[in-house]
Amino acid sequence: MLTPSLRRAGTALAAGTALAVALTSCGGTTKNDVKADDASAASAGTADPDAPTKRGLTVGFLPKQVNNPYFTAADKGGEKALAELGSRYKEVGPNSATDTSAQVSYVNTLTQQQVDAIAVSAQDPGALCTALKQAMRGGIKVVTYDSDTGPGCRNAFVSQARAEDLGRTEVQLLARQIGYKGKIAILSAAQTATNQNTWIGYMKDELKDPRYRDIELVKIAYGNDDAQQSFQQTQGLLQEHPDLKGIISPTTVGIKAAAQYLSGSKYKGRVELTGLGTPNDLRRYVKNGTVDAFELWDPARLGDLAARTAVALASGRITGRQGETFEAGGRTYTLGENGVIDLGRPTVFDAKNIDRFHF
Known part of the structure; x- marks a missing residue:
C-alpha cells in the first residue's frame, strides 16, 4: 500500500499485480499529504449535528478501478453501511486504474443522474476537480476516500491512516x-x-x-x-x-x-x-x-466510513468544516483540518485474524 496519490494500505500496497495498481508503495493519500487550497469552498452552509439521518439517499461509489480486490473490499463495506442506513448504493468506475478520463466521465454521469452523494478515490486529483466542483454546485455531496483531490473539490476526505x-x-x-x-x-x-x-x-x-x-x-x-x-x-x-x-x-x-x-x-x-x-x-x-x-488499514472499514460520511453530509449533520463531529458505526469522528477524517490506527494482521480478510 501503501507515492501518496493511498500510489495508493495497506501502497504498491499491491496484493500482487492488482493491488499494486491500487496502492503503489502503500499509496493512497494519507492525512499528512492533503494540501490546503480553497478548502472553505467545499464546506458552505451550517451543520446541524442533531439533524435526523436521511433515508432513501443514493450514494455513488467511484473507485479507481472496479473488480480490484482492494476496492471491492472497500466498496462492499460502503454498500453494507448504506443498507444499514436505509440508503442505496451505486457503484461505477473504470476497468483500468490509469483511465483518468473515464473517472471524469463517471462523475459527470452521476451528476446528471442527480445522486445525493459521490464517494470517489481519485486517480488524478487535478483532473477530477472541475467535475467534482460541478457536482457540488448541483447540491451533490462529495467524499474522497483512499486517494484525495484538492480540499476545495470535495466536502470531506476519509483518510485511511495518518x-x-x-x-x-x-x-x-x-x-x-x-x-x-x-x-x-x-x-x-x-x-x-x-x-x-x-x-x-x-x-x-x-x-x-x-x-x-x-x-x-x-x-x-x-x-x-x-x-x-x-x-x-x-x-x-x-x-x-x-x-x-x-x-x-x-x-x-x-x-x-x-x-x-x-x-x-x-x-x-x-x-x-x-x-x-x-x-x-x-x-x-x-x-x-x-x-x-x-x-x-482495513479497506472494508474505509468504505464503511466513506458511506457514513456521505450520508452525514447529505443529511446536513456535517458540512466538512474542521471541528465538526458526527456518529458513525458506533464511534464519534471529528473533522480535522481541510475536512480530513481519520479512519484510525492501522489494522494488525496475524495468524488469529488473517483468514477473515480477502484483499
Missing part, C-alpha cells in the same frame, strides 16, 4: 517481535518516494525513545517497488548483516519479496519481518511462520 501512526506502529510492532533488542533494517520503495520517506522519518523518531535503546537501525535499502530488486535487496541486507534481527518494509511489493526470500532461507524464523502488506499477499508466509504480524 502517516505518523503508520511509521510509529511499525517500529512498535517489530520491537515487540525482537524483544526490543538487536539490529534492524528498513526495506523501502524508491529513495524519492514521499510517503515512504515520511513514514521512515517517523520510524527514526520513534526509535529515539529510550525503550528502543538496544535496537540499532543499521541500513535503509531501496527495492524501488520492484519484486526482483526487493528480493535481491533483502538478500544483500542479510549478507551484509548476518546478525540482523528484523526488517520493516513499508511497501506491499517489498514486504512480499522479503517474505519470499526469508521463507526459503536459513533466516526463516531467525529474522522477523513486518511492515505494510495485504492479507492475500502474506497469508502463506504467516501460516508457514515466516511472518508473525504485519499491518495495513
Whole structure:
C-alpha cells in the first residue's frame, strides 16, 4: 500500500499485480499529504449535528478501478453501511486504474443522474476537480476516500491512516517481535518516494525513545517497488548483516519479496519481518511462520466510513468544516483540518485474524 496519490494500505500496497495498481508503495493519500487550497469552498452552509439521518439517499461509489480486490473490499463495506442506513448504493468506475478520463466521465454521469452523494478515490486529483466542483454546485455531496483531490473539490476526505501512526506502529510492532533488542533494517520503495520517506522519518523518531535503546537501525535499502530488486535487496541486507534481527518494509511489493526470500532461507524464523502488506499477499508466509504480524488499514472499514460520511453530509449533520463531529458505526469522528477524517490506527494482521480478510 501503501507515492501518496493511498500510489495508493495497506501502497504498491499491491496484493500482487492488482493491488499494486491500487496502492503503489502503500499509496493512497494519507492525512499528512492533503494540501490546503480553497478548502472553505467545499464546506458552505451550517451543520446541524442533531439533524435526523436521511433515508432513501443514493450514494455513488467511484473507485479507481472496479473488480480490484482492494476496492471491492472497500466498496462492499460502503454498500453494507448504506443498507444499514436505509440508503442505496451505486457503484461505477473504470476497468483500468490509469483511465483518468473515464473517472471524469463517471462523475459527470452521476451528476446528471442527480445522486445525493459521490464517494470517489481519485486517480488524478487535478483532473477530477472541475467535475467534482460541478457536482457540488448541483447540491451533490462529495467524499474522497483512499486517494484525495484538492480540499476545495470535495466536502470531506476519509483518510485511511495518518502517516505518523503508520511509521510509529511499525517500529512498535517489530520491537515487540525482537524483544526490543538487536539490529534492524528498513526495506523501502524508491529513495524519492514521499510517503515512504515520511513514514521512515517517523520510524527514526520513534526509535529515539529510550525503550528502543538496544535496537540499532543499521541500513535503509531501496527495492524501488520492484519484486526482483526487493528480493535481491533483502538478500544483500542479510549478507551484509548476518546478525540482523528484523526488517520493516513499508511497501506491499517489498514486504512480499522479503517474505519470499526469508521463507526459503536459513533466516526463516531467525529474522522477523513486518511492515505494510495485504492479507492475500502474506497469508502463506504467516501460516508457514515466516511472518508473525504485519499491518495495513482495513479497506472494508474505509468504505464503511466513506458511506457514513456521505450520508452525514447529505443529511446536513456535517458540512466538512474542521471541528465538526458526527456518529458513525458506533464511534464519534471529528473533522480535522481541510475536512480530513481519520479512519484510525492501522489494522494488525496475524495468524488469529488473517483468514477473515480477502484483499
